[in-house]
Amino acid sequence: MTSLVDVFVTAARQAGATADDADLTAAGEYLLSRWSEPQRHYHTVAHLSAVLDVIDRHAGLAAHAERVRLAAWMHDAVYDPRALGDANERDSAEFAAGLLTTLGVPEAGAAEVARLVGLTAGHATGADDPDGELLCDADLAILASDEDKYAEYTAAIRREYAHVPEDAFRDGRSQVLKALLELPSIYRLEQLRTRWEEKARANLRRELDEVLGAA
Known part of the structure; x- marks a missing residue:
């Protein structure tokens, strides 16, 4: 069975990485260590695997699937629940560009992966x-899960923000939910929008009602 690190090595090679296999393997293992940090409860290896699974199933919709896969690996490489605004995404994008360049990925390819990371x-x-659309849709796939899995997701998010008082968390979470619901479409690719949009909006509306009801 192909390991996650093998998936990273293959994607890096397809993107033009010139580093030897040992260095690519070490980079993949290092990334997995980041995804396994103790502050993570939702943004874990399981989330990475889920995003990669969506990308694999719909790779034909992308222009450069290998870049989308690398962006999946990098999009939460830096994750600090105490960070403000989009600092995690900015730092992850910068990290992606630096790491991929070090591994010999051509500058244009590394910059494109960093751009994709920033979209999240x-x-x-x-x-x-299409590459940005697939990455973003894969990252938000959890929103269209069944009610039990969605509840596990929201509970994991709350654990990541355990340092935030309940009132402040409800305020912040309600803003996130409203912003998602105000999007013209949560999912951009037609194949995924057709399957997931209605379920995701139902989950978001239900959670928002619960958050506002608890206020």
Whole structure:
């Protein structure tokens, strides 16, 4: 069975990495160590695997699937629940560009992966950006899960923000939920929007009602 590290090595090679296999393997293992940090409860290896699974199933919709896979690996490489605004995404994008360049990925490819990582801050993509659309849709796939899995997701998010008082957490979470519901479409790729949009909006509305009801 292909390991996650093998998936990273393959994607890096396809993106033009010139580092030897030992260095690529070490980089993949280092990334997995980041995804396994103790402050993470949702943004874990399980989330990474889920995002990669969506990308694999819909790779044909991407222009450069290997870059989307690398962006999945990098999009939460830096994750501090105490960070403000989109600092985690900015830092992850910078980290991605630096690491991939060190591994010999051409500068243009590394910069494109960093750009994709940055999109996950607001999950907003421009026109004609199938790679960005696939990454963002894969990152938000959890929103369209069944009620039990969605409840596990929200509980894990709350554990990541255990340092935030309940009132402040409800205020912040309600803003996130409203912003998602105000999007013209949560999912950008038609195949995924058709399957997931209605369920995701139902989950978000239910959670928002619960958050506001607890206030």
